[in-house]
Amino acid sequence: MPQITVSTILRGLRLSQGHSKRFDGPMILRSPAHEGRMNPTQWLLAYATVVRAAGGDTSVMANYLPIMLTPPAMSWFTNLAPDSIGSWEELKKVFTDNYMAMCTRPGTKHDLSRINQKPSELLCSYIQHFSEMRNSIPNIMEAKVITAFIRGLHHRELRSKFNRKPPTGIGEMITIANQYTDAEEAEVRFNEDAGTQQPPHRYDDRPDD
Structure with a gap:
């Protein structure tokens, strides 16, 4: 069975070489990782804001997302079918659908x-x-x-x-x-x-x- 990697899952979302000169990858890595129980919509909003501030685009958001998952959360990503994600919007949808049911709900x-x-x-x-x-x-x-x-x-x-x-x-x-x-x-x-x-x-x- 072929090894599943980020590149085999993210169809058409390769990182380009033309990033802004001010692109700051380490800034993204300093943001909080997703551990599987956070509200996915709120986390994605904060994550996208950090990527934009670091000079990245939606391609960066998609390709850096697996790095921002803790090992338990990463297991979900590696189980996605090869070439199953073709856009940042598609990745956001499958991510949100998967983790919304698992996130900690607000109390009442x-x-x-x-x-x-x-x-x-x-x-x-x-x-x-x-x-x-x-x-x-x-x-x-x-x-x-x-x-x-x-x-x-x-x-x-x-x-x-x-x-x-x-x-x-x-x-x-x-x-x-x-x-x-x-x-x-x-x-x-x-x-x-x-x-x-x-x-x-x-x-x-x-x-x-």
């Missing part, structure tokens, strides 16, 4: 509502998990973020404080929560120095989800 407000602080989970851990999910959700209202954060809390004192006086914004909410994490971590260190393993006494008895 429902995903955020499922983030709950586990019994005895330290507050700093809950804040981190909640924030990671929050950052994956586009265009979510601050009020919904605040409501979801408070509902997911097992920390009695902090939840009671927020229920008495809800924070006016996400920044204020996290600032107040971080003040409680400092006290909690100090208590954990004290227990460790005392040789005890008991968790901080600030959690309710709601069941684990």
Whole structure:
């Protein structure tokens, strides 16, 4: 079986010798590689912008694309049929069709509502998990973020404080929560120095989800 190479797949898309004198190949190689889970449309847009800035054209975009794939993603490319790609537009389409189903989808407000602080989970851990999910959700209202954060809390004192006086914004909410994490971590260190393993006494008895 003949070896499948970039040149056998990219029919009619050979790199010309007439690049602009300012063509900067290393600039392209410094851009983020595609590892298979990024949104392909967004990645291609950023990739094409870098190639244009480096002085390249659509031929360069097509021929450099395999170099910009991590090994797992490259396996998809090498499985394409010989002479199957005749233009940058064709390559973009097969690339997008293949990776759109595999890319990490943005979160939703429902995903955020499922983030709950586990019994005895330290507050700093809950804040981190909640924030990671929050950052994956586009265009979510601050009020919904605040409501979801408070509902997911097992920390009695902090939840009671927020229920008495809800924070006016996400920044204020996290600032107040971080003040409680400092006290909690100090208590954990004290227990460790005392040789005890008991968790901080600030959690309710709601069941684990």
